[in-house]
Structure formats: structure tokens, C-alpha cells
Amino acid sequence: xxxxxxxxxxPPFFRQGPSALTRLALCSALALVLMVADARFKLVQxxxxALALVLxxxxxxxxxxxxxxxxxxxxxxxxxxxxxAEDLARRQLVExxxxxxxxxxxxxxxxxxxxxxxxxxxxxxxxHAAEVLFEAPDPFSxxxxxxxxxxxxxxxxxxxxxxxxxxxxxxxxxxxxxxxTLLNDKDAAIPLLNARTQMRNAAAxxxxxxxxxxxxxxxxxxxxxxxxxxxxxxxxxxxxxLPVAKVSRVERRGDSSFAQVQLQPxxxxxxxxxxxxxxxxxxxxxxxxxxxxxxxxxxxxAARALKKEERAAKAxxxxxxxxxxxxx
Numbered sequence: 001x002x003x004x005x006x007x008x009x010x011p012p013f014f015r016q017g018p019s020a021l022t023r024l025a026l027c028s029a030l031a032l033v034l035m036v037a038d039a040r041f042k043l044v045q046x047x048x049x050a051l052a053l054v055l056x057x058x059x060x061x062x063x064x065x066x067x068x069x070x071x072x073x074x075x076x077x078x079x080x081x082x083x084x085a086e087d088l089a090r091r092q093l094v095e096x097x098x099x100x101x102x103x104x105x106x107x108x109x110x111x112x113x114x115x116x117x118x119x120x121x122x123x124x125x126x127x128h129a130a131e132v133l134f135e136a137p138d139p140f141s142x143x144x145x146x147x148x149x150x151x152x153x154x155x156x157x158x159x160x161x162x163x164x165x166x167x168x169x170x171x172x173x174x175x176x177x178x179x180x181t182l183l184n185d186k187d188a189a190i191p192l193l194n195a196r197t198q199m200r201n202a203a204a205x206x207x208x209x210x211x212x213x214x215x216x217x218x219x220x221x222x223x224x225x226x227x228x229x230x231x232x233x234x235x236x237x238x239x240x241x242l243p244v245a246k247v248s249r250v251e252r253r254g255d256s257s258f259a260q261v262q263l264q265p266x267x268x269x270x271x272x273x274x275x276x277x278x279x280x281x282x283x284x285x286x287x288x289x290x291x292x293x294x295x296x297x298x299x300x301x302a303a304r305a306l307k308k309e310e311r312a313a314k315a316x317x318x319x320x321x322x323x324x325x326x327x328x
Contacts, residue, residue, distance in 0.1 A: 161242060192229040193231065244266065
């Protein structure tokens, strides 16, 4: 048989298609294009929201054994621990009652001072109660998932707090859930106000997730260990006066013009179970301005209608006087 007539192509079983290096290059290019498109144009956000909506029942079903185990552990904890917890709760209730009485007096005094100084009243920010479901599976971030989403009025950028202070901020919103980036995440940032010195600064999460730090703070800045840091309210997101963190360490070096200030968040994110999602301050202010404008327009319309009624009444009165004068 002539050699030219032999079929040298591999059998169908051994046909591999493109090489492994070519497949790696194509998949890497496709992944890079998808990441850029998601970061710039949010193309994957609808698919991510739909996937989160589909997986929500599955996540709740998988959490059911964990919740049942925790409930059983709480039930078997014993009477002694329950009595100790009740005693602690009673003592805390007494302390809170004393603080509440002082807070009511201070609030009344603050209201009178605001009226004397003709200042605007303090803002009452709308809020939504939520429960933490689980931590995000990403090991390189500090995020938690709550059981409230866009269907309940939660929007991206909403501050999240608990009874101790600020926990973080909503960064992703799905129909029935939302992701909250905690303050000790490496990508988190929040403007702060030193309650002792009234100095403003910005804090960011540390790279190792152990806490927060003040960046680009002058070495001679007046900051001490134990200083309370609260929200400044200048960013239009967080309401002013919310406790955030305390200064845990201040280090000043001679070879650097900046001080290294470490902060410890007051609200412990690992033990947070029930949280409060606040409406962003800028949205609340915009809604309040719209409501004030609507009320002003209604007041003007009512004033115009009242003036028309008064003019009509005066015209009718003059017509009656003319008619009575013309009658002999």
C-alpha cells in the first residue's frame, strides 16, 4: 500500500481540540473582561440578584439545623446560667433607667436651647430591623448577610448599627437580603469625629481585619488612648453622634510625620445578631425637603383659596350694601 494513502489523523477518541495553554489564555481573557464589565457597568448585578433570590430558600433551609442546634443548646444551658443572665439583665435595666431619666432631661434641655437659638430640630432617621443570617463566604473580607433587601426598602449605602454602635454599611442589595461590609473590613472607610477634641478624621479597616486605624494623622495631633470616636455626619450617609470606636493605641515615631493610631470598634461584629438598618442621611434629607416643599405648596394654595374666599365675601357684602342703598 502506498504511504500517501495512509490516514495519519488521530482517532476521534484522541482529538483534544485547542491546547491547554490556549484554553487558559481564553478563559483568563474572558474572566478579565467580565470583571472589568462588572466593575464599570454593573452587568452582572441582575444575574447576581436573581441567583441570590433563587438561593435564598436553600440558604434558609441549610441554616435551619444550625438554628435548631443553637436553640437546643440555649435550652440545655441550665437554670443557674439563666438566673445569672436574669440578674445581669435586671441590673442593666436599672442602669438604663437612670440613664434614660437623665437622657430625657438632656433632650428636653436640648430642645429648649434649639428653640432659643432658632436651630433646626434633630433628625429622626427611618430604620428597618434586621437579623444577621451568616457571614459572607469570602475569607478575605469581613461581610455579613442580613434578611432584609430591596423588597423591604433597604438601599445600598445604608448604615447598619446595633445597640452598641455602628457596625458597617450595606454594600450589596438583593430582593430579600443584603450584604453588609463591616467596619474592620480592609475596604471599609468612615468619617469620624473625636468627641473630646472635636477633631475630624477618616478611619479605614486594617488589612488583617483586626480593627481600624486613622490614616494620615499628623504626629503632633491631639489624640489619646481611650478617646471616643463618633460619626461626624459630614458625609451625608451616617447620622452625626453615633459611637463608632475607641482609640486603643497611639504610636508616634521620629522618622515619620504621621502617627499610627489604632481603633477598636465598639460594636463587636462577631457577636452581632440583630441590627438596625438606617436610611442614608442624604436620602432622608432629600425626602424631608420634598415633604417641606409639598407642605409649603399646600399652605400657599390654602392661603390663596382663603384670599379668594375673602375677596368674594367682600364683593358680596358691597353688592348687598349697594342694593340696600338703592331700595327706597
